[in-house]
Amino acid sequence: MYPYLKKIRVGVSLIVFCALLLLFVDITNVTRVPLVELPASLQFLPALMETVRMGVVPAGLIAVFLLTLIAGRVYCSSICPLGTLQDLVIALSRKTRGPRKYRFHQAYTVLHYSFLAVMVAGAAAGSLVLIDLLDPYSFFGRIAFVLARPGVVGANNAAAWVFAQLHVFLLYAVPFHAAAPAVLILTLSMLGVLVWMSYYHGRLFCNLLCPTGAMLSILSRVSLFRLAFNNEECRDCSLCEKVCKAESIDYKKRTLDFSRCVSCFDCIDACPAIGVEYRFRYSKKKDEPPPPDAKRAVNAKRREMLRQSAGLVAAAASVTALTAASSHSGSIASADGATPSAGTVAAGTAPPEVYSYTRRGVVTPPGSRSAAHFTTSCTSCYLCVSACPSQVIAPSFLEYGLAGILQPKMDYSQAYCAYECTVCTSVCPSGALLPLALPEKKETQLGRAKFNKDDCIVITKKTDCGACSEHCPTKAVQMVKTDGLFLPKMTEDLCVGCGACEHACPTRPNKAIFVQASPVHGKAQKPVQKKIEEKKEIPVEFPF
Numbered sequence: 001m002y003p004y005l006k007k008i009r010v011g012v013s014l015i016v017f018c019a020l021l022l023l024f025v026d027i028t029n030v031t032r033v034p035l036v037e038l039p040a041s042l043q044f045l046p047a048l049m050e051t052v053r054m055g056v057v058p059a060g061l062i063a064v065f066l067l068t069l070i071a072g073r074v075y076c077s078s079i080c081p082l083g084t085l086q087d088l089v090i091a092l093s094r095k096t097r098g099p100r101k102y103r104f105h106q107a108y109t110v111l112h113y114s115f116l117a118v119m120v121a122g123a124a125a126g127s128l129v130l131i132d133l134l135d136p137y138s139f140f141g142r143i144a145f146v147l148a149r150p151g152v153v154g155a156n157n158a159a160a161w162v163f164a165q166l167h168v169f170l171l172y173a174v175p176f177h178a179a180a181p182a183v184l185i186l187t188l189s190m191l192g193v194l195v196w197m198s199y200y201h202g203r204l205f206c207n208l209l210c211p212t213g214a215m216l217s218i219l220s221r222v223s224l225f226r227l228a229f230n231n232e233e234c235r236d237c238s239l240c241e242k243v244c245k246a247e248s249i250d251y252k253k254r255t256l257d258f259s260r261c262v263s264c265f266d267c268i269d270a271c272p273a274i275g276v277e278y279r280f281r282y283s284k285k286k287d288e289p290p291p292p293d294a295k296r297a298v299n300a301k302r303r304e305m306l307r308q309s310a311g312l313v314a315a316a317a318s319v320t321a322l323t324a325a326s327s328h329s330g331s332i333a334s335a336d337g338a339t340p341s342a343g344t345v346a347a348g349t350a351p352p353e354v355y356s357y358t359r360r361g362v363v364t365p366p367g368s369r370s371a372a373h374f375t376t377s378c379t380s381c382y383l384c385v386s387a388c389p390s391q392v393i394a395p396s397f398l399e400y401g402l403a404g405i406l407q408p409k410m411d412y413s414q415a416y417c418a419y420e421c422t423v424c425t426s427v428c429p430s431g432a433l434l435p436l437a438l439p440e441k442k443e444t445q446l447g448r449a450k451f452n453k454d455d456c457i458v459i460t461k462k463t464d465c466g467a468c469s470e471h472c473p474t475k476a477v478q479m480v481k482t483d484g485l486f487l488p489k490m491t492e493d494l495c496v497g498c499g500a501c502e503h504a505c506p507t508r509p510n511k512a513i514f515v516q517a518s519p520v521h522g523k524a525q526k527p528v529q530k531k532i533e534e535k536k537e538i539p540v541e542f543p544f
Contacts, residue, residue, distance in 0.1 A: 142187045
């Protein structure tokens with residue numbers, strides 16, 4: 001069985017990686033139906049958050065727990081797409097720099113668990129900034145959606161144009177909405193750091209920064225099966241240590257830190273004998289304990305790490321306090337849903353009317369219930385962003401404040417929320433977007449449309465329009481003749497905040513009609529349907 005462990009691991013990891021990547025870059029929605037439940041059930045940290053908040057334990061979370069307790073961190077090597085991405089970079093480094101020779105080093109246990117403690121404290125305080133940035137599935141989702149998907153869309157549209165010139169219409173152009181420059185730059189920067197860490201230090205991200213890796217490393221300490229040295233067969237060739245990308249093997253002392261091991265089985269594959277085994281934890285074969293000098297060295301190293309991490313913990317605590325404060329003072333905290341402007345506004349002075357989030361707030365997707373619930377539950381995995389058929393859900397940057405960095409928002413400048421769609425509410429793994437039945441979704445009020453006639457082209461250009469009324473699915477906007485002009489009349493109680501009117505409005509740069517965000521989603525009234533009286537036909541006698 002040993003010779004096939006690595007092959008099985010590589011095969012499973014590539015299948016999962018390709019399936020998840022396809023889910024984010026698929027522009028035809030062909031794979032969405034069979035794969036829609038896969039990422040939601042496999043995202044360990046979001047599923048854990050959903051369990052804590054909602055009291056519902058997903059089957060995928062139970063499976064990951066059991067898998068780790070039985071076999072160690074197989075999740076990190078075979079199921080996590082960010083882990084597979086790191087392995088691809090490591091394979092590239094071997095091709096370009098020659099065989100990478102790793103060396104054992106002491107674990108960054110204190111630093112890693114300190115990061116985890118800060119993330120947990122931040123989440124308890126209402127800030128998910130570190131989880132949004134470092135959760136492996138969220139990290140991979142941003143890379144796939146922000147960087148990979150535009151390439152797929154561009155290639156498709158270029159091929160569609162070429163085929164169209166040949167009068168072959170096998171493909172069609174797909175609308176492309178690029179992420180904001182700040183989101184693109186941040187994603188590229190984080191990817192650059194990940195590539196550097198993987199290229200030169202193997203799985204350092206998994207054992208230093210990753211919150212999922214920290215949690216699973218705790219569980220793997222008591223796993224039933226684990227890698228261990230076979231002292232009778234070991235030839236002291238050091239090949240196992242040289243290929244260990246977690247740098248957790250010390251061949252001289254014949255010890256293996258299984259809490260850092262990601263179960264890639266490279267050591268078994270590289271061993272010319274059976275010096276490293278994957279065996280039952282409580283088997284009769286015992287490992288030789290390290291000598292007393294080694295124990296003293298390890299304790300000294302741990303004391304040094306504690307001293308070095310004191311400053312880091314203090315700095316991280318400051319970040320947590322800052323993000324917690326921003327979550328209360330940011331845009332979502334205002335009573336009317338409007339985002340405070342960057343400058344100082346004097347008391348009683350109205351802010352200038354500009355088309356920005358200053359006057360309309362940040363509209364959260366359907367199923368979020370409220371801005372507070374959304375920003376304290378969303379892990380920025382971008383499943384809803386990639387799944388949205390109309391692409392109205394887009395990545396944000398700091399619109400929610402630092403505590404909600406990169407979390408999705410409704411961007412009506414590029415699309416509007418389809419009245420008959422609930423896709424986004426069915427793919428969220430963390431409970432930030434709760435499932436909505438279609439009738440309930442049609443009555444959910446994300447915000448209310450507001451009309452500023454000074455910007456309307458009916459006033460400014462003395463021309464008829466009515467685009468907002470034509471696109472409104474609930475007839476909350478009606479064109480009424482006022483002073484000889486047909487102007488929109490708002491019935492806000494009917495508005496669901498879908499943004500169809502705002503998206504259709506042709507005025508630039510300020511929209512004459514826009515959706516004012518509701519901090520807490522309300523319930524819209526149903527439009528009154530008037531019965532149309534049928535005209536009774538009077539029978540006419542046959543003329544001849």
